[in-house]
Amino acid sequence: MSKSNTDYHAAGDQEVVYKKVGTRRLFSNPDADEARDHFTSQSRRMVDKTTTVKDAVANLISDGDYFAAGGFGSNRIPAAVLHEIVRQKKKNLGFAGHTSTHDMQILIAGKCIDRCDAAYVVGLEARGLSKNARKAFENGDIEATEWSNATLAWRYKAAAMGLSFLPARSILGTDTVKYSAAMEVPCPFTGKPYVAVPALYPDVAAIHVHCSDIYGNCQIKGISISDLDLARAAKKLILTTERIIHNDEIRREPHLTVIPYYEVDAVIEVPYGAYPSNMAYEYFTDEDHITEWLNTEKDEKAFQEFLDKNIYNCKNHWEYLEVNGGLEKINELRIQENLSDKV
Amino acid sequence: MSNYNGMELMICLASRYLEDDGSVVVGTGAPCAAAMLAQRTRAPKLMVMFEAGGIGPRLPSMPISVGDSRTYYKGLLTTSMPEIMEACQKGMVDYTFLGGAQIDMYGNINSTIIGDYDRPKVRFPGSGGANDLASLCVKTMMITPQDKNRFTNDIEFITSPGYLTGKGAREAAGLPPGGGPYKIITNLAVLGFDEETCRMRVEMIHPGITREQVIENTGFELLWAPEVLESEPPSEEELEILRKDVDPRRLIIGRG
Numbered sequence: 001m002s003k004s005n006t007d008y009h010a011a012g013d014q015e016v017v018y019k020k021v022g023t024r025r026l027f028s029n030p031d032a033d034e035a036r037d038h039f040t041s042q043s044r045r046m047v048d049k050t051t052t053v054k055d056a057v058a059n060l061i062s063d064g065d066y067f068a069a070g071g072f073g074s075n076r077i078p079a080a081v082l083h084e085i086v087r088q089k090k091k092n093l094g095f096a097g098h099t100s101t102h103d104m105q106i107l108i109a110g111k112c113i114d115r116c117d118a119a120y121v122v123g124l125e126a127r128g129l130s131k132n133a134r135k136a137f138e139n140g141d142i143e144a145t146e147w148s149n150a151t152l153a154w155r156y157k158a159a160a161m162g163l164s165f166l167p168a169r170s171i172l173g174t175d176t177v178k179y180s181a182a183m184e185v186p187c188p189f190t191g192k193p194y195v196a197v198p199a200l201y202p203d204v205a206a207i208h209v210h211c212s213d214i215y216g217n218c219q220i221k222g223i224s225i226s227d228l229d230l231a232r233a234a235k236k237l238i239l240t241t242e243r244i245i246h247n248d249e250i251r252r253e254p255h256l257t258v259i260p261y262y263e264v265d266a267v268i269e270v271p272y273g274a275y276p277s278n279m280a281y282e283y284f285t286d287e288d289h290i291t292e293w294l295n296t297e298k299d300e301k302a303f304q305e306f307l308d309k310n311i312y313n314c315k316n317h318w319e320y321l322e323v324n325g326g327l328e329k330i331n332e333l334r335i336q337e338n339l340s341d342k343v
Numbered sequence: 344m345s346n347y348n349g350m351e352l353m354i355c356l357a358s359r360y361l362e363d364d365g366s367v368v369v370g371t372g373a374p375c376a377a378a379m380l381a382q383r384t385r386a387p388k389l390m391v392m393f394e395a396g397g398i399g400p401r402l403p404s405m406p407i408s409v410g411d412s413r414t415y416y417k418g419l420l421t422t423s424m425p426e427i428m429e430a431c432q433k434g435m436v437d438y439t440f441l442g443g444a445q446i447d448m449y450g451n452i453n454s455t456i457i458g459d460y461d462r463p464k465v466r467f468p469g470s471g472g473a474n475d476l477a478s479l480c481v482k483t484m485m486i487t488p489q490d491k492n493r494f495t496n497d498i499e500f501i502t503s504p505g506y507l508t509g510k511g512a513r514e515a516a517g518l519p520p521g522g523g524p525y526k527i528i529t530n531l532a533v534l535g536f537d538e539e540t541c542r543m544r545v546e547m548i549h550p551g552i553t554r555e556q557v558i559e560n561t562g563f564e565l566l567w568a569p570e571v572l573e574s575e576p577p578s579e580e581e582l583e584i585l586r587k588d589v590d591p592r593r594l595i596i597g598r599g
Contacts, residue, residue, distance in 0.1 A: 120472075140462050150472060
């Protein structure tokens with residue numbers, strides 16, 4: 001039959017069978033109507049949302065909330081917010097272990113998490129594994145449900161689209177799907193099996209960006225990872241930014257805006273706010289500091305002193321930077337980022 | 344005595360499978376070194392992609408994270424993880440490389456746990472992007488040391504799909520047709536997969552390595568290609584580029 005005469009709609013005449021292939025707990029409600037109730041109730045007024053990290057964490061993150069961090073573990077993470085969560089001793093947070101590395105290492109050091117959607121956890125990529133993070137999973141301190149990076153990214157995307165799930169063609173047939181909370185559904189048109197991944201609407205997310213106006217209209221340089229979907233999926237969003245720019249700047253080049261103000265609940269100017277992670281075109285990862293963190297974890301007492309020095313005894317991100325070399329250190333990392341040292 | 348080590352040999356062998364008009368998603372470490380070597384030798388137009396969103400970089404040096412700024416240095420596009428994974432899902436990506444703690448005779452890989460899921464003896468990172476890449480790219484490769492514990496059918500958790508339980512199992516499970524493991528490059532041999540049974544088979548053995556050594560270091564019965572070739576050692580040119588340009592600090596090749 002020629003293409004012009006084919007009725008592709010006829011392909012789906014079969015009985016629909018759903019399979020509960022994932023056996024683990026789903027930590028958040030995927031219901032789009034429940035999420036919609038929340039989003040419709042939000043104000044759309046473009047008002048000044050600038051605040052402090054301390055107030056944003058105190059006012060927007062509650063014990064027991066499901067939290068997600070933007071960036072990619074050791075790249076453009078909202079470090080100032082993560083440290084403040086630890087300082088304020090937030091407890092029983094759910095966490096999206098989506099490409100998480102140093103971000104999760106910080107929250108586990110503060111014993112802030114008790115459940116985790118695990119796509120990538122406990123490792124720091126080529127740097128090795130975090131002893132402390134491994135222990136938290138191996139002891140059962142953190143309940144896990146398994147995913148992959150793409151399925152977890154698509155869970156954000158489903159939420160960003162205002163849906164309760166998306167179909168995908170990954171993870172089927174493996175233990176990753178068995179230890180997930182996914183369903184298997186047939187395509188209504190072709191009858192072929194898909195994995196249905198439930199929408200993930202985090203209670204609150206934090207994302208660090210290059211620049212934002214006081215309302216939350218913001219720009220990111222370099223890769224965006226899953227942040228554009230995460231920003232739209234989260235019920236509340238804390239934005240930290242390298243710098244605040246005037247709204248005129250946003251309006252001059254609106255094609256550069258990646259998140260509009262109405263998705264944003266708090267804006268805080270935190271220069272070097274991704275340190276010690278890599279901020280695209282600004283500063284490279286402080287590999288020495290992350291190596292020190294990994295090594296110090298091996299000795300419990302030394303690690304506690306390390307945390308006191310780097311988190312608990314620091315008032316804010318500026319003091320944390322000072323402890324680790326301040327602007328002079330940032331300048332070294334800026335040279336590395338721009339490959340000026342020819343390394 | 345050879346003038347190269349096992350890691351150098353594996354990287355060179357892996358790089359030779361990457362074609363000029365192909366696309367590959369790589370991670371950090373040896374696979375990235377293989378892609379960089381390929382770009383600097385026989386495949387200058389190889390399209391390199393990273394799962395965090397970097398497309399088409401001119402890699403200046405080895406990234407330490409698949410999302411660090413090296414992964415999009417002088418690149419064509421900085422985009423998102425969903426865009427990379429969706430490109431894989433629609434069939435735009437030819438090759439990928441995976442790692443793992445265990446692999447079985449169907450090329451299924453464990454990078455999640457050893458022991459009970461709720462109280463694991465060892466917790467590893469889990470899938471990351473590995474399952475997605477193994478599910479969605481056309482040809483999956485692996486660069487790994489070979490020993491009995493790693494090459495085992497007592498795999499404790501299938502994180503990423505090989506051929507699952509054999510021929511047709513991927514498609515039956517719902518994975519896109521035509522994908523699956525392609526080559527496993529170890530310190531002893533190059534292993535492929537038998538078309539009928541989808542079981543791992545020996546296709547090349549490295550210079551100075553015996554069949555017995557390959558068998559002794561595998562926890563399951565291997566199949567053998569009708570003609571088992573000797574792997575071609577690295578050329579002087581490959582070694583020079585690998586040592587001087589790709590990995591001058593010996594971060595990867597220093598591991599032997």
